[in-house]
Amino acid sequence: MNIGLFFGSFNPIHIGHLIIANYIIENSSLDKIWFVISPQNPFKEKKTLLGDHHRLEMVNLAIQKYPKFQASNVEFNLPKPSYTIDTLVVLKEKYPDHNFVLLMGQDNLLSFHKWKNYEQIIKYYKLLIYPRITKESQKPILCHPNIEKVSAPIIEISSTMIRKMIKENKNVYPMLSPEVFNYIDGSNLYK
Ligand SMILES: Nc1ncnc2c1ncn2[C@@H]1O[C@H](COP(=O)(O)OP(=O)(O)OP(=O)(O)O)[C@@H](O)[C@H]1O
Numbered sequence: 001m002n003i004g005l006f007f008g009s010f011n012p013i014h015i016g017h018l019i020i021a022n023y024i025i026e027n028s029s030l031d032k033i034w035f036v037i038s039p040q041n042p043f044k045e046k047k048t049l050l051g052d053h054h055r056l057e058m059v060n061l062a063i064q065k066y067p068k069f070q071a072s073n074v075e076f077n078l079p080k081p082s083y084t085i086d087t088l089v090v091l092k093e094k095y096p097d098h099n100f101v102l103l104m105g106q107d108n109l110l111s112f113h114k115w116k117n118y119e120q121i122i123k124y125y126k127l128l129i130y131p132r133i134t135k136e137s138q139k140p141i142l143c144h145p146n147i148e149k150v151s152a153p154i155i156e157i158s159s160t161m162i163r164k165m166i167k168e169n170k171n172v173y174p175m176l177s178p179e180v181f182n183y184i185d186g187s188n189l190y191k
């Protein structure tokens with residue numbers, strides 16, 4: 001099977017993530033997309049990061065109507081921070097017959113050359129890059145035969161924006177799936 005691996009903090013998962021994954025599954029040869037929830041991005045501070053299980057639960061709530069999407073907690077039992085190459089080694093060992101492809105937003109590609117063993121990742125895995133406006137969008141983007149840019153509508157939504165709006169008691173309903181909105185709204189999360 002061809003599996004797209006969508007690695008992320010998903011703090012929280014928003015409709016941008018769903019639009020990206022849906023666009024890619026509908027316009028590629030992927031059979032499934034796995035949302036891999038990372039306990040700790042090596043480049044991000046832990047300050048505003050919600051617990052792993054809350055983030056996993058929200059991903060499960062958001063994808064329940066998408067039969068080709070699945071949540072993965074494979075990184076929960078791996079050392080932290082979450083280095084993608086280490087997870088890929090584990091996944092390849094566990095599922096030798098699957099062909100894995102990585103999905104990521106353009107912001108992540110800009111720092112990709114700083115990732116652990118990035119040359120190894122790019123040598124063995126195809127990267128599908130979803131466009132995104134970033135502060136450094138003028139910077140040249142890494143070119144490689146295994147990097148493919150997805151030509152798709154740009155979505156200007158981020159988890160950072162959503163967390164900030166929740167803190168300011170602003171309405172974030174349109175940016176989340178209703179189930180995720182209710183999960184957050186019924187608690188004190190991100191307040
Ligand atoms: N609006 C978007 N457009 C394109 N890619 C996105 C978008 N939102 C998230 N992504 C991509 O989805 C993956 C997971 O993203 P992540 O969970 O960090 O969301 P985020 O909105 O970037 O979060 P934060 O604002 O907390 O950094 C990353 O590869 C990221 O680049």
Ligand SMILES: O=C(O)c1ccc[n+]([C@@H]2O[C@H](COP(=O)([O-])O)[C@@H](O)[C@H]2O)c1
Pocket residue numbers: 007008009010038040041042043044082083084085108114115116
């Ligand atoms: O492996 C690395 O060195 C590395 C460096 C930065 C980010 N990552 C991973 O990239 C994924 C996207 O992170 P995020 O926080 O932008 O959603 C997440 O799974 C991180 O663990 C991985």
